[in-house]
Amino acid sequence: MKTKSRRSFLRKSTVLLVGGFTAWQSVLRNAAADSRTTGQIARTNSDAFVLPSLPYAYNALEPFIDEQTMRIHHDRHHRTYVDQLNKVLDKAPEWKGKNLEQLLSQLSAIPETVRTAVRNHGGGHWNHTFFWNIMMPSGGPLPTGKLLDALQARWTSYAAFQTAFTEAAMSVFGSGWCWLIADKNQKLSIVTTPNQDNPIMDIAAIKGKPVLGIDLWEHAYYLKHQNRRAEYIKDWWQVVNWPKVALLYESE
Ligand code: MN
Numbered sequence: 001m002k003t004k005s006r007r008s009f010l011r012k013s014t015v016l017l018v019g020g021f022t023a024w025q026s027v028l029r030n031a032a033a034d035s036r037t038t039g040q041i042a043r044t045n046s047d048a049f050v051l052p053s054l055p056y057a058y059n060a061l062e063p064f065i066d067e068q069t070m071r072i073h074h075d076r077h078h079r080t081y082v083d084q085l086n087k088v089l090d091k092a093p094e095w096k097g098k099n100l101e102q103l104l105s106q107l108s109a110i111p112e113t114v115r116t117a118v119r120n121h122g123g124g125h126w127n128h129t130f131f132w133n134i135m136m137p138s139g140g141p142l143p144t145g146k147l148l149d150a151l152q153a154r155w156t157s158y159a160a161f162q163t164a165f166t167e168a169a170m171s172v173f174g175s176g177w178c179w180l181i182a183d184k185n186q187k188l189s190i191v192t193t194p195n196q197d198n199p200i201m202d203i204a205a206i207k208g209k210p211v212l213g214i215d216l217w218e219h220a221y222y223l224k225h226q227n228r229r230a231e232y233i234k235d236w237w238q239v240v241n242w243p244k245v246a247l248l249y250e251s252e
Helices: 003-014 022-034 067-089 100-105 112-133 145-155 158-171 229-239 242-250
Strands: 176-182 188-194 209-215
Touching (some): 145 158, 158 188
Antiparallel strands (some): 176 209
């Protein structure tokens, strides 16, 4: 990133105040910067959103998530959300300077003519950027520390949490997401959202700070697992980046 755009990116980051999640957003961004991706959920100088690179190779999550799925999911699906978001914002110039988190947390204030498109494509861009970052090649350590304490406080054990999360993910009808979120008191809950909605949206039934999330659209698993969502979820547990989830949980 050029110095000028970096400076402008940083300035925009420091003025972000969305639901008190500023530090948490910066964790996600820094994590992305660490992995040499640039422009995460930020904009370029031209005020257009950009598709971030994956923080690992396309085949890094094999054999649990296959390379072809990752290529199509990132290069085509995620790119389409970014492109369509930029396109719709051309029709709402007063919203063009906003950061993605600002857009999603103020959907009700966005003109009706573009609101649904911002919700779907902006949500798609945020969700996928988040999703890439909470996965890692297999062999990551299971939760420890404060995150494990919070999981045990709510579900008794890590295994019981995993069962509850899997059941919630299986219960999503059609396309959507299942999330682990923290409230202002750092209490954890499992919530599901339809389509590309997420818990940072002002219109979400239950809002909170996402610390883990799984994409339940068939495009996330159909090539390898066909219609077998349960097998996809089982494989996905093997690639959860628990150190990153813990960082997100512990950020304010
Ligand atoms: Mn997806």
